[in-house]
Amino acid sequence: MRIRLAVLAALALWGVTGCGDDAAAPAAGESGVTGGVTVFAAASLTESFTQIGKDFEAANPGAKVTFNFAGSSQLATQINEGAPADVFAAASPSTMKTVTDASNGDGTPVTFVKNQLVIAVPKGNPDGVTGLADLTKPGVKVALCAEQVPCGAAARKALDTAGVTLTPVTLEQDVKAALSKVKLGEVDAALVYRTDAKASTSDVDGVEFPESAGAVNDYPMVVLKDAPHKAAARAFVTYVQSDRGVAVLTAAGFQAPQ
Amino acid sequence: MTTPPLLDAHLVVDRGDFRLDLAIAVDKGEVVALLGPNGAGKTTALRALAGLRPLSGGHVTLDGRELDRPDRRVWTPTERRPIGVVFQDYLLFPHLSALDNVAFGPRRHGVRRPAARERAAAWLDRVGLAEYTGRKPRHLSGGQAQRVALARALAVDPALLLLDEPLAALDARTRLDTRAELHRHLAEHPGATLLVTHDPLDALVLADRLVIIEHGRVVQEGDAATITARPRTDYVARLVGLNLYRGTAEGHIVRVGDGFALATADRLDGDAFVAFSPSAVALHPERPDGSPRNVWPATITGIQRHGDNLRIQLDGPIGVAADITPAAAAHLRLIPGQPVWVAVKATETRAYPAAG
């Protein structure tokens, strides 16, 4: 009998406090939005947006944020083909353009963060990589993103700026896949976003290189024209740009938009 | 000094509750028929000789070579036995032409392809299928397939030729022609031949000697004449179309069934068989006078056509089958249950000792 009570009490406590992680205190002055919001966001926003989503739900009881994280171009295609989404956060202006050109955006997209590339190497940097030039050494296997993806376009730009000719062993379809190749030990290095390296800090180290400043990616975000939940969508976009949202994004390694 | 038989085997096979225990010997050039009802163990015996089934006991010796002897752990797999088998369904390889089917055996025995194909062509010619060499088995008639199967088995010059119901899959008309031809080929085969069949006509036409088995054991052995004259079991008697009874002989009388006395022309004492043909049985509406010493009342239990005659099954002190001409039938009322009188002349009966 006592045990049963204890179990019930524990369950009740668990239900009340949420699944165990510490949600931040809700930002002051938020209006309460309810209902669902569907956010299509670039893969590199996975960790930070997931956290922001939880914070948003805490600040707006009754709200539920659902995410679809994938390569920006894939998301853009899905949106243009009519996928039901409320907000689109892309990893490059060009992918956002495909959506706005198809008149699927509501208003002008707002750039909310920037992202820069780093060289991801196995934890401890066993090969002593210090810059892009080290990646051209014979026998070094490098994974890049395919150029059709924003991360790949940025890598191309950075390499061209540095005047480095690099032959990767693979051109991955999104940045997470490129990073996982490093984690699995199949490649010696990959060009990924600073945020991705930071998110996997237990498995990889991120090596900064100067030329990355010339290939910075702006991340635009927009509410979609056919969004089923316009009010909640606008509230989410505002929340991302609020102090709390910015704090999460900066901690993840993104840079402020200006 | 007699030469040992080419095939000398004592086949003991245990299969669940069934036990085959059969000693068989076949000489060079001899054709032996293994005859018996379904389930007697004939196919088991053939498969044991072919090595498709291991023996539980006994041995198989062929051409002086011991192929199978379980108690001495001697075993030769099928592919190394000098045998040829004609299966009931022929089992011609569907993807090969008739020629390639026949050449298959020689090729496996090391003959080079051109020579093997020549030999195959010669054999197909011998069985009368020279124009069918290129045909696939599905384009052959039953009789043609049977001949290809025979040629295939003979092309390897087997010391022992085994045939499993070789004519069973054919229609009556084809069977007639094929039986005659098969007889010719078997007679020409220099090795030993064992033919398994349930059809007594096949056995009588094709074989030099018959071995009759029932329930896994030999019940009678001998040439066709001996067996037809002196059947030793119901099965054999029915096979050769005789009424057969076993009883005790006392001089010219043999007591069969519940002491019913049959008068016979032969004089005998002791355990004996009595046999007489259905055509020796006469039926009368009233008790007949005259000479036949065997006369008794009986009841009709069944009537069938039997060629041009009628075969009547009768119940009485002994069960009897009688062949009646249509003319004789006209004088009788032939309906089941009808009482009639049966008469059999003693001179038409044969009595012979049961032992031995």
Add this chain to the structure above:
Amino acid sequence: MTVAKPRRVGGRVPLPLVIPAGLGLLFLVLPLAGLLIRAPWTTLPQRLTEPGVLTALRLSLQTATLATLLCLVLGVPLAWLLARVEFPGRRLVRALVTVPLVLPPVVGGVALLLVFGRRGIVGGWLDSTFGITLPFTTTGVVLAEAFVAMPFLVIAVEGALRGADTRYEEAAATLGAGRWITFTHVTLPLVAPGVAAGAVLCWARALGEFGATITFAGNFPGRTQTMPLAVYLALETDLQSAIVLSLILLAVSVTILASLRDRWITGP
């Protein structure tokens, strides 16, 4: 006087079968129709001659064929073992053979990396002993495709072997054929249509494979970028281009499959 309805030779097809059959066909064919309708027919010619297209196509056809050959060499004996040999644990082995069917292809690719990757159980040894690496190579593509496609072949061939009449093998033995010769000269020809059907399924599956390929072998034009990978990447920037690539792949495979004579696959 009633006039008899003319009998149509060919048998009567019951309506309860025709309707679902038609729906089934529609279900399979409508997506294809969708591709055809949205295809950029006006710009098709120049898209077809873009350099990457032919390379990816050639690589796809080569790797799928090689993967099928690998599956035949390993799969037919495995099928024979499952069909003809009674051994303890046979049912478990048969279930394990179907694992690649159930596993999501990407997971299959990761599993392959864990075994054949640079630090894999086998791959690490291959690398240190022979200097052979499999990820990011064309060989890796063949391996990944063979992994996902082999169950199709094994299951088809096992079914064919089970249905084959073993008495022909007995007949071969009486003619002096040992077990290996019987297998090659009698058993295989008898089950050839079943093997062919299995090989066709295997080839088609290998051709369309994406997840395991991109995870294990990566994506690099000319070396590991097969058509499905090219389509996926084209989808990132250019939907029309992706449609064109898909149609090319479809056209080539349908042509090849349609040219296979019925009787090669269904038997005599």
